[in-house]
Amino acid sequence: MSLPKRVRSAWQYLFGNSASAFGTLSGVLLILLAVVPAKDYFREWLGYQKQYLRLIHGRGDATSLSRRFQGGLQQIWMPELGVVDRCTTCHTALKEASLADVKTQPFRPHPAIPHKLTEFGCVICHRGQGAATTVEEAHNSTKSWEEPILPARYLEASCGQCHLDRLMGTPRLNQGRDALAQYGCVRCHTIKSPDGVTMTGSDAPPPLQHIADKTTREWIAAWLKNPQAYAGSATMPNFQLADDETRDISAFLIAQSTPYQTHKGTEPAPAASQDTAALQEGTSLYGESFCSSCHAMQNTAGMLVGGNLGPELTRAGSKVKTEWLADWLRDPKTYDPDTRMPHYRLDAKEVGLLIGFLSSKSDSDFLGNTQLAAATPAQVEHGKTLVIERGCANCHAINGVKKPDNFAPELTLVGSRPLERILFAPGVPHTLADYIGAKIRQPRSFGNALKMPQYTLAPQQVDALATALLAQTQLAQTLPVSLRIPGRAPSHYRPAGKAGQLIDDMRCFSCHKIDGRGGDMAPELTWEGSSVERAWLVSFLKNPNTLRPSLIRRMPKFNVTDAEASTLADYIMTVYQTPAFDQETLDSSRFTPADVEHGKELFYGKYACQSCHIVDPNKDKGYIGPTLTQVGARLTASWIFHWLKNSQSLRPGTQEPVWNMNDEDARAVTAFLVAQKNAPRKEAAQK
Amino acid sequence: MNRAWLGSIVLALAMTSACSRHAAGPAEAPPKAFGAALVLVSGDKQAAGVGSALDQPVVVQVNDEKGTTVAGALVRFAGAGGVIFDPDRGLTGSDGQFTTNVSLGGVHGLYRIVAATKNSSGKAAEIRIDEIALGYQETLGKQVSDIHCVRCHDSESTPERVSNHDNLIAQAHSFTDGAILNAMSDADLAAIIGHGGAALGKSAEMPPYGNTLTKPEIDALIGLLRALADPPYRPQGIFYAGR
Structure with missing residues (x-):
């Protein structure tokens, strides 16, 4: 049979008479009608809901669980926040704490957080597409929705959209915000909090206007080549400069340098004491002066010991000129009016000892490979061009170069940057979090011509920085102002x-x-x-x-x-007097020996203060709070009394717990402590 | 009919290859030696925020029957729940050790990871290593603990923090001491933190923190204790049939 014949006979069979036609059309209609319930039946979320019902079936609390379960499409809708979240359609057990043993998603209960699901929904914190009802659309980046779920390690970023203050529960966000200020990110990039406050740097990049008096051109060139080779803890990033670039920048920096107003005294710089005895004395003086509270130095085991308020001094002897160091130790302000280093009022001998000690901290390898011929005017000119191009003046004061405006892209809204406007480096997954992480880790992998320098950061620091940046969203700007917890406004207190x-x-x-x-x-x-x-x-x-x-x-x-x-x-x-109490609250002259004795009992018994404090050095071992052997000579009776009642109100954040002592106990313990004024310190006794 | 068969075979092949895509991965170095046992060197029981990398790497060592180290043995790491190993397999070094960096999954709780090596006859030796992911509450608890608790409750001193543990008469329990702390109810823990040791007839050296910490902070501390407990804490849930 030929094809047209077959078609004709099939047509005859199906629609030959009105009865067949009716039957056929009814059949087609039935199939068409069945498509809708079938599509509905096979919907992804319905499968999860059935799975959930199977999961809770047979559990001890199945009845109450199934009573709380609501089938069908669920939605959290909060127009004022822009929330339309249908996540609870599949995540059915978010509020069911009794399912804590369930390890399969989407049925895990939500871990404890300070906010209610019904107050904020899901997407404000987790991102993704709230209105979607398929796994793919809700969680991943798709053509119609580019923001995927925020990976858990960056989740604190979402807290940062409203909480501009320091939250104790978000250490990573806090660390990231600190790092933005400490590593100078905010000196090139403008970053504004949602409340409009521009973040400022907390680092103290030194001025370079008088750099030639402080160090040599060779040191500058070697430092520019790799700051971390000089000091592992240096926060200055590596600009990945070529040898001729470090040569020319160092030439320019020396050329622009002007002599500074040296220490007013005309006394000559003390000679550096280099003999063994003097060196030992210098080492002791460095320790006694507690230089290491701010400056770190590598010990013989290679461990970095000391604070990070000032620069690391492991190789200081290879850096600074001794005349400069003498002036600096005498009074740092004459060189850098904004330095954080205090004026120590050292005498000439002490300055000499410290110079001797610091000069011994040199490393011949560091400058070994740096040999520079005298600079030509062309090199100086090229150096200036480079300094302008690289934005050195964003951080450092340099003669003849102004601090540029808007040197790097503003990052106020970087957490909402559309993916279509991002050029991804090869191998970087196409999400914003991955982009930001990769950009911080290896800025130049996005193009060799980029200006952003290479930082030396631990993986945890990169995550923290990415977290802080991901908090800078459009949403943070548009959320109701009533939700915003403002950060502490900066104080410009200046005693007169x-x-x-x-x-x-x-x-x-x-x-x-x-x-x-x-x-x-x-x-x-x-x-x-x-x-x-x-x-x-x-x-x-x-x-x-x-x-x-x-x-x-x-x-x-x-x-x-x-x-x-x-x-x-x-x-x-x-x-510096608190309005919280009156110094006349307690008259310490009225304390009787019985009060003192009662206070002692309370101190050692009821309140066990000796677990943290020492009153009797022969007996007490507490090692956390201040030693109280002479506390009666140090603190006023009223302060002690109120401190025992509510320490946090007098000094917020102190480690001393709030004892909330009743007046009688507080008075007795105060009497005992005020009596501790014996054993005056030797120096005081001599004078 | 034949076509349908052919089609389903092609489909089955395609599916098999799709499923096995994950296992193929980069070509791995064949083992140069075989050991009999695997021992943990360091890096277990670390706590880190959800989804983040542990501070210290996990180090395991391959030994032979006599207990001497084996270099060049193949070690594989595996873990459920989104744990990422960098790298997840490799040969032991000259000291018989293999080091990997571990990132935990996105859900808080205990993560059990498995390190395995094979002996010459293909029999696997493996060890299980527990790591802990801290959620929001446990992270907050850790912050509170770092300020108020660890100086007495952690007997280890660090360069930045001198322990006060040994200066006390009553020995403060380590927060990982599950044997003791798991037996205490949340209510008892809240009482001892809020009202001090004396409230439960224990040492007054434990001060009351009820006026210093907020209730959420105390809850967070208890959450931290539960997360760190070793042996692991099992909440007294509802007993149910069907398992």
Whole structure:
């Protein structure tokens, strides 16, 4: 049979008469109608819901679980937040804590967090496409939705969209934000918080206007070639410069340098003491002056020991000129008015000893390969061009080069950057998080012509930085302002007068916080005047002794004169007074020996203070809080009394727990502590 | 009919190849030697945030029957739940050791990873290594603990932190001490943290933190204790039939 004949006979068979035609059409209609329920039946989410019902069937709490289960498409809708999340359609058990043993997704309960699912939905934190109802569309980057689920390690970024303050539960976000400021990211890239505050750097890049007085051209060239070869902990990134580029930049930097106003004294620089005895004395002086509270140095085992407020000094002898070092040690401000280094008031002998010690910290290998011929004017000119191109003036003050504006792309909204506007390097997965991570790890893998330098960062630091950047989203700008927890506004507190000059001279703010300004290495001093006795304060300023036995970063001795100590003490005692209580709360002269005895019982018994403090050095071993052997000479009775009641209100963040003692107990313990003023320190006794 | 068969064979082949795509991977170096046993050198029981890399690498060592180290033996790492190894397989070095960096999966809890090596007759020797991923609550607990707790509860000192553990009369329990802490209910732990050791008839050297920490912070601390417990903590859930 030929084909047309077959078709004709089939047509005859199906539609030959009205009965066949009716039957055929009914059959077709039935099949068409069946498509819809079939499509519905095979929907992905319905399968998960059935799976869930099978999972809870047979569990002890199956009845209550199934009662709470709601079938069908689920949706969290919050128009004011722009949330349309259908995730709970498949993630059926997010609120079912009793399913903690279930390890298969999408049926795991949500881990404990401070927010309710119904307040924020899912996508504000996890990203992805909330309205989607298939696994692929909801979780992955697709043609219609480019933002995939945020990998768990960056999840704290989502907290950062509203929380502009420091949250204790988001250490990675905090670390990332700190790193943005500390590694100078914010000096090239403008990054604004959603509340409009521009992030500022917390590093202290040195000015280069007088660099020729400080170091040699060879050192500059070698440093530019690889800063980490000089100091492993250096935060200056590697600009991956060619030899001729480091040659020309160093030529320019030396050429632009002007002599600085050297130390006013005309005394010649003390000779560096290099003999063994002097070296030993210098080493001791370096230790006694607690230089290592801020500066790190590699020990013989290759371990880096010391703080990171100042530069690492492992190879300082290969860097600085001794005349400069002498001036710097005498008074750092004359070279760099904004330095964090205090004015130590060292005498000529001490300066000489420290120069001797630091000069011995040299490394002949570091400068071994750097030989430079005298610079030509063309090289200097080329060096200047390079300095401008590389944006050196974003961080450093340089004569004749202005700090550029908008040198690098603004990153305020980098967390919402559309993928279509990103050029991915080969091998980098096409997600924003991967792009940011790769860009921080190896900026030049995105193109050799890019200006961004190579940083030396641990993987954890890269993750932290990416987390902080992923928090910079469009959503953070558009969320209701009422949700925003603002960060602490910066304090520009500047004490006035003679005491203010002293505080500035000794750079107290580098370590201490007063009225919201300053570092956090040392105790906050905002209410110091309410806390201490004046006589103790004067003697401490003259010769700081360590209060906490286990403390590693310690207060150095600034060799202040009697007059200076007195001026400072007067100011602190008058100005840094808390309004929280009256110094007349307690009259310590009314304490009776019975009070002291009762306080002692409470101290050692009920409150077991000796677990952290030492009152009797022969018996107590507590190693956490300050030693209290002479606390009666140090602290006022009223301060102790209120401290025992609520320490956190006097110094927020202190390790001392809030004891909330009743008045009788607090009074008795205070009486016991005030009695601890014996054994005056030797120095005080001699004077 | 034949075509249909052919089609299904092609489909089956395609599926098999698709499924085995994962296993193929890069060509691996053949083992140069074989050991009999695998021992852990370091890197177990570390805690890190969900999805992040552990601070320290995991190091295992291959030994022969006599207990001497074997160089050039093949070690493979495997783990469920999105654990990533860098690298996940390789030959032991001259010291008989193999080192890998581990990133945990995106869900909080205990991750059990397996390291395996084969002896000359193809029999596998393996060890299980536990690592802990901290979720939000446990991370917060760790922050609180770092400020208020570890100085007494951790007997190890670090260069930045001197332990106060041995200065106490009552020995503070390590937070990983599951044998003791698992037996304590959440309510008892909350009481001892909030009201001090004396509240439970224990040493007053443990101060009360109820006025210092908030309830969520105390809950977070308990969450941390539960996450770190060794042996692992099993919550007293509902007993049910069917398993």
